[in-house]
Structure formats: C-alpha cells, structure tokens
Amino acid sequence: MTANWLRIGSMGLRECIEAVVAGSGWRERYGRLPVGRGLGLACGSYLCGAGLPIYWNHMPQSGVQLRIDRSGCVAVFCGAAEIGQGSDSVLAAIVAEVLGVELADLRLCVADTDLTPVDLGSYSSRVTLMAGNAAQQAADRAREVIAAAVGEQLEVPAGRLVFAERRVFDAADPDRGMDWVDACIAAEARHGTLGFVGSYTPPRSPGKYRGAGVGPSPAYSYSACVIETEVDPETGIYRPLHVWLAHDVGRSINPVLVLGQIEGGVYMGLGEAMMEEQAFRRLPPKRSRALVHKMPSFLEYKSPSAHDMPPVTSYIIENPDPEGPYGAKEVGQGPLLPVVPALANSIFDAVGARVDQVPIHPHMILAALRNGQRTGTARFGPAAFPDVDFGETMVVPTPAEGGDGKAITEYKQKLRGGMRGATGTMTTREEALESKKDLTTR
Numbered sequence: 001m002t003a004n005w006l007r008i009g010s011m012g013l014r015e016c017i018e019a020v021v022a023g024s025g026w027r028e029r030y031g032r033l034p035v036g037r038g039l040g041l042a043c044g045s046y047l048c049g050a051g052l053p054i055y056w057n058h059m060p061q062s063g064v065q066l067r068i069d070r071s072g073c074v075a076v077f078c079g080a081a082e083i084g085q086g087s088d089s090v091l092a093a094i095v096a097e098v099l100g101v102e103l104a105d106l107r108l109c110v111a112d113t114d115l116t117p118v119d120l121g122s123y124s125s126r127v128t129l130m131a132g133n134a135a136q137q138a139a140d141r142a143r144e145v146i147a148a149a150v151g152e153q154l155e156v157p158a159g160r161l162v163f164a165e166r167r168v169f170d171a172a173d174p175d176r177g178m179d180w181v182d183a184c185i186a187a188e189a190r191h192g193t194l195g196f197v198g199s200y201t202p203p204r205s206p207g208k209y210r211g212a213g214v215g216p217s218p219a220y221s222y223s224a225c226v227i228e229t230e231v232d233p234e235t236g237i238y239r240p241l242h243v244w245l246a247h248d249v250g251r252s253i254n255p256v257l258v259l260g261q262i263e264g265g266v267y268m269g270l271g272e273a274m275m276e277e278q279a280f281r282r283l284p285p286k287r288s289r290a291l292v293h294k295m296p297s298f299l300e301y302k303s304p305s306a307h308d309m310p311p312v313t314s315y316i317i318e319n320p321d322p323e324g325p326y327g328a329k330e331v332g333q334g335p336l337l338p339v340v341p342a343l344a345n346s347i348f349d350a351v352g353a354r355v356d357q358v359p360i361h362p363h364m365i366l367a368a369l370r371n372g373q374r375t376g377t378a379r380f381g382p383a384a385f386p387d388v389d390f391g392e393t394m395v396v397p398t399p400a401e402g403g404d405g406k407a408i409t410e411y412k413q414k415l416r417g418g419m420r421g422a423t424g425t426m427t428t429r430e431e432a433l434e435s436k437k438d439l440t441t442r
Contacts, residue, residue, distance in 0.1 A: 049126025269339025
C-alpha cells in the first residue's frame, strides 16, 4: 500500500532497470562517453484502467458473453473496441486457453452495441485486464458445465478433467476422454443450450478521502528506459541513436503484440519529446480571447517518421499480477512514459544542458548552455511552479502511520489552529493522534 492509498499487486521495476542497464552497457559507459554523446535512464509506472468507472455506479466495467453450440464453435461477444492494439486476439486467446481449443474454433463479435454486453471503452490501457478478466470468468463457467457433463458420461470426477488440444480427458488416464465437439454435444444434451456470461468490476479503492478516486487501478505496470543520444554543442541539434526499453507486462499473452506496443510507446514518447507541440495563437485583434492552433495540419504539426526512429531493443518483463487474467497487465500506454525523461537525461549527460520542458528544441539546448556560461546553471525552462490554489489542505494519515484511508478534518483544523502542549510548543504527532482519538470519541 502506498502513502496515498494505492494498492500495488506486483512490481517488476527492478527487473526492468536491470534489463536496460545490462543491455545498454550503462555501468561501463555512463559518464565515460565523449562530449556530445550521452546516456539517460528513466522509469515510469502506469495504470491498468481506472478503479472508478467513467459513469460512477456499481455496475461492471466489462462484460463478455459466450455461446457454445453442438458444432464446437465458441462465439465470443464483447463490447471492447479493437482499435489496432490487438485486444481481439487477446480475448480469443484467453477463452481458447481456458477451454483448450484452437483460435479457429472461436468467432468474435465485438463493439456492436446491439449484440454485445456493455464495455466502457478502449481507453486507459484497460481492455486486457478488465475485458480479459470477464472473458476468463465466462470461459471458466463454460468449462465447469462441460466438465460436469463429460465427467458424468465418462464416470470421472469433473475436477480431474483436462481441457487441452481440442479434447477433454482424464488427467490420470489421458487416453480416456472425448474430443471437443463430442464434449459440447454431451453438455448441450445434459444442460440444454450453452450460454455463459462473465463480468469484471475492479476492487474498491482503499482510500476513503475526497480525491482518492484519482489514481486507483486494479494493477500497475512499470517500465525502465535507457536512451543514447548524440548532441552537437554548436547547434543544439540532437539525434537519439538507440533506445532500450523494458516493460513489466505481468504476463505476456501475445509476445508479438507486446513488442509492437513497446516500440509504439517509444515512437510516441520520442514524438512528445522532440517535436509534437500544442501551440496556440490569438486571433486579431490582440485582445481577442479566441485561440487557434498554430499547427492545424500534419504539414505543420510534426511527428516522427520511420527515418526518425532509432533502433529499439525491447525487453518483456513478466511478473504476474494477482488481479490480471493469467497475471497480465497493460502494455498500451505505459512504455511511452520513461522515454521523455530518458531523452532529457541523455542530452544532459551529452553536453550538460538541462531542459525542463517538451518538446526539446535545439535552441533550448543552446539557451541552456549559454545560461550555464553566464550563471553557472545550464538550464532552460520554467523558473518556478505556477501559483495554484489547490484549496484547503487535507490530512490523511498514511498506512504506515496507522491511518484508515480517511481524512481527519477536525484533527486538521486543530493542527492548523495550533495545537500546543504545556510547553507552549506544537505537540508531537503522537499527542496529535491522541487528540484525534478524543475527537472521534466525542
């Protein structure tokens, strides 16, 4: 449990760091490259869908329906939208694994709101974990019904049956069993039409304070990235030479898709770090409040091309999470997170210039170097954090402090009013907590 009441089920961050450090030769090369060449390392963490749904209610966030007929065909109905990330193949693989069939035995119907159960959408890297859990639950229920029918016919305990290679057979005597189609026929004859449902609702957040709904997720993925960059100190022009990125995916259901998502994350991260910019200008007159985008098309708004991509070495780190289907976690957006700071760190290692904003343009590197010559601090970016009124401060004791996930409003007010002991000084935290107990009793 973290200090802000987020529950971590698994963390492969150490393995991610070790993979990219070893692959890049970090220990042997960091700080020893010639001027203009540098290595940067950064880490990131991402959620696997939000713990709270976009519609605040207690209904499932994902649902899956299965229909199995006497031909052995398994129809999978799910509202999750395939948008190129490979979620269809992941859902099919989960169902096929549970039932011991081939992908060719499955038929998918997805994202058709006339036919499929509700799914809240393909966003927030949630589909594999949430829709995958719903698919696994529906397939487990189908397996239980089919096993009962087959076990009755073979006179074998249902719990001893194995589903694999399009067969259902006795674990103690693999020759004793029947093929998948005959198993479906036996189940339909015994139980009638075969239809099964599964759904997934994330566990409730342990944090009970206002604002605790920001950040909770069923599971969290982790990434580490090392980038080698070449920088020209005379012009500020730079070029990433190689990217090493490791991602803790929990369990890789489709390794080819995972590698593709990691490389896609590197691509998006480099775009954010190097060229993609949301810049606006005011329409005339100058006092007008109307804003228009300064780069309204892909002719002006630049993103990396294939020629801009450096070689990428990807590492799949598996650290199964108890909340994911077969331990799987996200790989949709998490890999891009460490790319931006890793690039900034590599530029700093190459020429000693620290740029604190993105995209990092060559003129910013030159400005940082000039600032270093003038002031001794080679830095470019905002000078201070914006003055923001975040409202009244809440006091939420952490789990390590014995908190219960709730804010202590009265306690906070007394602290802000100045709880003072006999000596006239602020009381210790132990005394404050005792006062909190008194307030609770009253």
